[in-house]
Amino acid sequence: MRRAAVLTAGSWGTVFAKVLADAGARVTLFARDRAIADAINGRHVNPRYLADVRLPDLVRATSSPERALREADLVVLAVPSQALRSCLVEWAPLVGPGAVYVSLMKGMEAGSSRRMSEVIAQAAGVGPERIAVVSGPNLAREIAVEHPAATVVASASAATAHAVQAACWTPYLRPYTNADVLGCELGGAVKNVIALAAGMLEGMGFGTNSLASLITRGLAETARLGTALGADPMTFAGLAGLGDLVATCGSPLSRNRSFGEKLGRGMTLDQVLAEQRQVAEGVRSCRPLLALADGLGVSMPITRQVERVLYEGLPPLEAVKDLMSREPGPEYHL
Numbered sequence: 581m582r583r584a585a586v587l588t589a590g591s592w593g594t595v596f597a598k599v600l601a602d603a604g605a606r607v608t609l610f611a612r613d614r615a616i617a618d619a620i621n622g623r624h625v626n627p628r629y630l631a632d633v634r635l636p637d638l639v640r641a642t643s644s645p646e647r648a649l650r651e652a653d654l655v656v657l658a659v660p661s662q663a664l665r666s667c668l669v670e671w672a673p674l675v676g677p678g679a680v681y682v683s684l685m686k687g688m689e690a691g692s693s694r695r696m697s698e699v700i701a702q703a704a705g706v707g708p709e710r711i712a713v714v715s716g717p718n719l720a721r722e723i724a725v726e727h728p729a730a731t732v733v734a735s736a737s738a739a740t741a742h743a744v745q746a747a748c749w750t751p752y753l754r755p756y757t758n759a760d761v762l763g764c765e766l767g768g769a770v771k772n773v774i775a776l777a778a779g780m781l782e783g784m785g786f787g788t789n790s791l792a793s794l795i796t797r798g799l800a801e802t803a804r805l806g807t808a809l810g811a812d813p814m815t816f817a818g819l820a821g822l823g824d825l826v827a828t829c830g831s832p833l834s835r836n837r838s839f840g841e842k843l844g845r846g847m848t849l850d851q852v853l854a855e856q857r858q859v860a861e862g863v864r865s866c867r868p869l870l871a872l873a874d875g876l877g878v879s880m881p882i883t884r885q886v887e888r889v890l891y892e893g894l895p896p897l898e899a900v901k902d903l904m905s906r907e908p909g910p911e912y913h914l
């Protein structure tokens with residue numbers, strides 16, 4: 581039987597712990613708040629993030645990272661992307677030799693523009709064969725109540741990808757493998773920025789044509805950056821690209837979309853941040869993505885406008901006007 585540690589017990593970590601247990605693993609979920617760990621052990625619910633879904637008996641919780649990581653052969657990481665590096669400074673020395681790291685995160689590190697698998701490799705000092713990334717259209721709430729969905733397990737090592745695939749295959753979650761770690765991670769990070777824009781459109785009262793145009797052109801700029809970095813263009817037509825973009829931009833369950841919707845209704849960045857209880861990764865990933873694009877001379881006009889709304893106070897309607905008034909060009913250009 582596999583032994584998995586999931587760090588931490590936020591929305592997706594808690595639901596993924598359920599997935600792993602439903603697929604047969606013994607799971608220890610690390611909750612920073614001891615009251616959450618006690619509730620999971622006593623009542624099988626996470627009262628903060630998933631109060632109405634019973635977690636399987638195979639999920640146990642602890643507020644000690646050492647206890648969570650002891651004997652784990654899968655180390656599943658679900659923290660806000662900006663916190664990962666400092667978490668690993670504490671956690672990596674507690675991880676056993678040979679354990680596989682699984683990233684559930686969809687963000688880019690501010691300052692370095694590194695992807696989460698790159699942060700893991702660097703901060704934990706492990707090779708790419710010991711790292712996998714799980715990404716796809718996986719709104720935690722829907723997976724929690726077992727609505728059928730698919731996802732991607734990406735790793736540079738086929739053996740690692742297959743092992744993680746087997747570890748999270750349940751009747752309601754169908755994992756596919758992919759060797760393109762870069763493309764899968766970029767798809768997950770950029771879709772959060774595009775979902776902020778989708779929310780803004782909703783907040784401003786625009787309709788389905790606007791949303792479909794945004795999703796399609798958002799995918800175009802994702803693929804432009806990805807291929808310039810060396811990703812497989814096919815990845816962006818898959819679950820971690822188009823699939824996740826459609827799910828996140830279209831669902832009121834998305835934190836990024838909801839965040840954008842508030843901006844679209846006229847709230848400021850600080851006002852929305854003050855209300856936000858869960859992470860909206862696009863807010864902090866926007867600039868590191870643009871830094872990558874600028875370094876390569878890649879155009880990402882939607883991401884650029886989202887950044888201006890977030891950090892320059894540009895009214896969302898002005899951002900739309902700027903996007904629409906650019907010189908029209910061919911649909912496809914690299």
Ligand SMILES: NC(=O)c1ccc[n+]([C@@H]2O[C@H](COP(=O)([O-])OP(=O)(O)OC[C@H]3O[C@@H](n4cnc5c(N)ncnc54)[C@H](O)[C@@H]3O)[C@@H](O)[C@H]2O)c1
Pocket residue numbers: 588589590591592593612629658659660661663667684685686687718719720721857858859861
């Ligand atoms: N929720 C989803 O539907 C979903 C689905 C797929 C991927 N993801 C990705 O998973 C990652 C985690 O998202 P989430 O939904 O679980 O977020 P969340 O906001 O629900 O939970 C974040 C968790 O991280 C912990 N945390 C916050 N700051 C921390 C810090 N400084 N150090 C250590 N732990 C800290 C919190 O205690 C909490 O347990 C994100 O990158 C997100 O994009 C989320």
Ligand SMILES: O=P(O)(O)OC[C@H](O)CO
Pocket residue numbers: 686716717718719720772775824827828833834835836837859860861
């Ligand atoms: O709630 P969001 O916006 O972080 O999106 C959640 C997942 O990434 C959807 O696949």
